[in-house]
Amino acid sequence: MTELPSDLLSLAKDVLVAAKSKASKITTAESCTGGLIGGLLTAIPGSSTVIESGFLTYSNESKIRLLGVPRNAISDNGAVSDIVAAAMAEGAIAQANANIAISVTGIAGPSGGTKEKPVGLVFLALAQTDRDAVVKRYVFAGTRTDIRRASVAAALELLHSRLTES
Numbered sequence: 001m002t003e004l005p006s007d008l009l010s011l012a013k014d015v016l017v018a019a020k021s022k023a024s025k026i027t028t029a030e031s032c033t034g035g036l037i038g039g040l041l042t043a044i045p046g047s048s049t050v051i052e053s054g055f056l057t058y059s060n061e062s063k064i065r066l067l068g069v070p071r072n073a074i075s076d077n078g079a080v081s082d083i084v085a086a087a088m089a090e091g092a093i094a095q096a097n098a099n100i101a102i103s104v105t106g107i108a109g110p111s112g113g114t115k116e117k118p119v120g121l122v123f124l125a126l127a128q129t130d131r132d133a134v135v136k137r138y139v140f141a142g143t144r145t146d147i148r149r150a151s152v153a154a155a156l157e158l159l160h161s162r163l164t165e166s
Helices: 006-021 036-042 060-067 071-077 082-095 144-163
Strands: 026-030 051-056 100-106 121-128 131-139
Touching: 006 036, 006 144, 026 036, 026 082, 036 051, 036 144, 051 060, 051 082, 060 071, 060 082, 071 082, 082 100, 082 121, 082 131, 100 144, 121 144, 131 144
Parallel strands: 026 051, 026 100
Antiparallel strands: 100 121, 121 131
16 A cells, blocks of 8 residues: 555544544545545544544445435536535435535546536535535646545545634
C-alpha cells in the first residue's frame, strides 16, 4: 500500500478528535472518491470510536438501493447534482447508526464531462440528524487523482468545520 498523504491524514485526525469531543458518529456516502474519505478516517488509530460506516455507491443503482436516493432525483438532475448529493447524505444517516454524514458525487475524469457538468465538478453534502443538509459545489482542476484528492480534502474540511462549530 502506498503512503497516505500526511496533510490529509492530519486533517482526518482533526475530524476524529472533533467528532469524539462531540460524541458524534460519522458515516460516509462516496461515489467519485471511491471510499477514500472513509479510508483516510479509518487509517487513524482509535477511529472506531466515531466511525460508524461507509457506503461506496459508485453506480446509480447502488445510490438508489443502499441510500434510498429517489430514482427520479437521478433521472431529473443527474447523479452529479446538489439534489443527489443531499439525498446521499440524508440516506446514509437514515441507514446508519450515525448522527453526521458526508457524501460526495462528482466527475473525476478524465472523460465524462459536459459543458454544463465539466470534469472536476463535485458536490459534497453534509447531513445531521438534527439539521438540514448543507450542499457545497466545487469545480476542481487537474488530473483524476488531483480531483479526487481535492474532493477528499474538501469533505474533511467540511466535516471538521461543522464538528467544531460552537
